[in-house]
Amino acid sequence: MSTCQPIDGASFGPDSFKVLGQAFDAAWSEIAGGMSTDPAAIEAARLALAKAILAVAEQNCGDGVEDLKQAALRRVMGGASP
Numbered sequence: 001m002s003t004c005q006p007i008d009g010a011s012f013g014p015d016s017f018k019v020l021g022q023a024f025d026a027a028w029s030e031i032a033g034g035m036s037t038d039p040a041a042i043e044a045a046r047l048a049l050a051k052a053i054l055a056v057a058e059q060n061c062g063d064g065v066e067d068l069k070q071a072a073l074r075r076v077m078g079g080a081s082p
Contacts, residue, residue, distance in 0.1 A: 052071075
């Protein structure tokens with residue numbers, strides 16, 4: 001059971017954007033090696049990961065880079081949502 005609560009009208013400040021970027025980079029470095037070499041497929045995967053990071057952050061799940069990374073990877077890989 002998730003303890004995450006959606007935040008209506010969520011917005012992110014500079015510190016949050018830094019964490020989001022770090023989480024994205026960490027998650028991408030973990031999965032990039034298994035991606036296709038097709039540029040369109042890579043772009044689609046990066047977009048899906050970015051959307052997952054934002055969705056997790058909007059639900060206020062965890063408060064660190066590792067929490068965001070893990071929750072986003074679960075979403076992208078088809079696992080349980082945070």
